[in-house]
Amino acid sequence: MNNIAIIFAGGSGTRLVNSENKIPKQFLKIYGKPIIIYTLQLFEEHSLIDKIYIAIHPDYYDFAKDLVKRYHITKVAGVVKGGASSQESIYNALKLAQSENSNDDIVLIHDGVRPNITSEVITKNIECARKNGNAITCTLCFETILVSENSKNPDHVPCRKNTYRAQAPQTFKLGEIISAHDEIRKINPNYNDIVDSCTLFHALKKDTYMAEGNRGNIKITTIEDLYILRALIRYKEDMEVFGRE
Template sequence: MNIAIIFAGGIGKRMNTKALPKQFLKLHGKEIIIHTLEVFENHPDINGIVISCVEEWIPYLKKLIKKFDINKVDAIVSGGTTGQESIYKGLIATKKQYSEETIVLIHDGVRPLIDEGTITDNIQIVKAKGNAVTVAPAIETIIRVNNNSEIKDVIERSECLMARAPQSFYLKEILKAHESAREENKNDFIDSASLMRHYGHSLYTVSGPVENIKITTPMDYYTFRALYEARESSQLFGI
């Protein structure tokens, strides 16, 4: 079984959207979270979807799922105070319905430009190597600084990749890492890859599309709109 865990617990403070969480912003009459869910809904190898969502927005999300005919959603749970906690809640909900040998693809609700090929590659690499972390090449120079903002090192760009999503694991392994972190009161891991690395797992990469951005700022939203419309045009004209 291959289950997508979509976490959408953020409230969009950097978007300046006031009460509207960023995952519910619309593009062409469809919310960002729906754009994301549709990619997993339409993938033939995804058996189910679990969503961790801002609690007060769950009723609205359920209406959207019905409106846009998203049929693979098995559970919607309230999100946590951090992304790490939101993912954990999604993992617990998954465990209630699926075996520990299930492959889980952990993905941001606000990364709608994920594509079918990257999902397929994640599943295949987990089966071959035990896990998969989607990455994209670093396109800017990376520097290391000290506490005084003095540049200490300029890192070779060819040695750097940007970690993105999905980040995919066997359910039993990622859940065990989360439970270890909770026992040790470690709740500040930036993503699942950092968590798994901390607990001794070797991690393996999957190359994903450069446009698979996370929408957290107004500029990200406008970039998403431009990329989405470019995709639509290329399909329309057969480019």
């Protein structure tokens, strides 16, 4: 069975785009390299990943294909144009993957702007999905979580030791995640309130399983996240240098 990475980067990154910066966040450069390339290289260099499929913003389709060639991301098997939502973009990439692979293959669905997962997290996802059928990358919450319907008063305060942050990758058998998408699209074609594959599965009352993630696995959403990413990349590079010494 193949292990396939589905990288979705179809958004425009409106929270980072301004009048001076019209480039979607996945193409912003950190130390001279686009964020999406940092992400792709994690899967390119992982020994258990066989193929990569990318869903990209339609306006940047050719640009993304050029980046893949320029940075020698050789495991990319296909690039598709993203849809109206992140879930639509993921579905487009999954359908392309399905046309060329087995339904029993494992797919790791990952944000193009989440470039700081570790190799160990990728491995844990594959192992968990092979054992249990799927894997949701999670980290324990260190802060108190409040649930509020009106954004003013907490309706519920869950016990912190039982709260986790769902991240990515989120990993499934290819045929099962496509079937889940097909079910949702019949009753909720616009994916309303479906923010990731985990919520998609839970909307259908399907069981999911957790795989432990790493604390630095941030999704680049705001300008503050860019500063954090710069620090994380520099820290990782320093540790590699010190390790060789």
